[in-house]
Amino acid sequence: MTDAAQQEPGSTPAGTLPAGGNHALGIDVGGSGVKGGIVDLDTGQLVGERQKILTPQPSTPTAVSETVHEIVKRFEWDGPVGITLPSVVTAGVARSAANIDPSWIGTDAAELFSRTLGGRSVAVLNDADAAGIAEDRYGAGKDVDGVVVLLTFGTGIGSAILNHGVLLPNTEFGHLEVHGKEAEHRASSAAKERHDWSYERWAKEVSRVLETYEALLWPDLFIAGGGISRKADKWIPHLTNRTPVVAATLRNTAGIAGAALASVTSIER
Template identity: 55%
Template sequence: MSVILGIDIGGSGIKGAPVDTRTGQLVAERHRIPTPAGARPEDVQEVVAELVRHFGQEEKGPIGVTFPGIVLHGKTLSAANVDDSWIGLDADALFTEATGRDVFLVNDADAAGVAEVRFGAGRDVPGLVMVLTFGTGIGSALLHSGVLVPNTELGHLWLKGDKHAESWASDRARERDDLNWKGWAKRASTYLRHVEALFSPDLFIIGGGLSKKADKWQEHVKLARTPLVPAALQNEAGIVGAALLAAERSRSGR
């Protein structure tokens, strides 16, 4: 089956669409539902089921679902921007029960990274590609020659005193501190130069909601040597990556 439903759970919205995994294209208009207040598992479970019903795919194929935190063997091990009851939860089983379908859960930034390297700004780029998503938090994906190293969680690097990076340089931090784009880019540059020094990537790809506004901040981001580009798939990368990974894992039986 080449068309797989991808669902992307975010801090402010949960969105989904069926994806042609051969091309990376959405085959129906994306549908978005606001993330329930508190983002408790039972509430998010119902939104995921509602998205499945919306696309009329109750009895078809696997589903790929992203999660904004560490995902290991179907369990969610962190909960930076959602309810703490996600920690240690078998979320694969939760969503499988809600949808009656095989669900494959993946970290949201990892999904975006896979999509960008397969079909977006990182396509045909050799070496180490880092995808960083700036939104409610900062997500990270690390891919070497197209191979994903999962759950890097580089948004939680300690950067400014007792604060980790996403509390200081995310898009939510920009809004909270009423920063203009140049002011936010100065913070982002500090963070990106730190990551650059640690990993020496061949390319930075900036995703999340900010990827749609690259004309406002890109010229103000200053790095030592690494090229930086906005995500080509923009805010659809998580949906596409979730579907791609679900298709691959379904075929391999993992």
């Protein structure tokens, strides 16, 4: 297995934690990489280095669970673990599979990960939901007391909606039809690339989608995530919808932070 460990400047080695911290371990399973880190639950920041292993191919439940086990061992972690999947997850069971092997559908992911990790407690949730709870608690939405909608613009459009910090899990707003076309077919960053649109032209499609969402949800804030959020200054100013839109601030650590938070907190009520 090919792997790559990524270390932040000034970080401490895996398995070494400052005394007295409020910490948890989060692991973010993606189509290309499985990333994990110890998170300071007071700040949402990583403590020490982030570990990353390339997602096994094929990305079957057994192969991915073994990869997760390897990351947990690297941290010498013996507590509960939060794990994201690019799937709809209900009661610990994966109901869909995006960018991972279709054999995940119907798999009791919580039971599988718990068994692989020696029976410890695990929390399994959708990856966009994890990013949403992290951005709402620690990031761009932390000072907003109301309805916050995170949207990740990538191959598709992932979504998470929180009301006063409480998550409504497994929303799939990317599949909502907007003017005769699925939202993610109209306004994902993949659609921008496919049509070779400028940022300004693409922003028109994003605005259409956001206007539909806000007519249904009346949110107080949209948070834009995904890789294209790094260039938010090139397209957010061109949006014409009513609700404020800001770029996500936790970037590629949001899933890890949200998973860690889920491991010690009830996120669904």
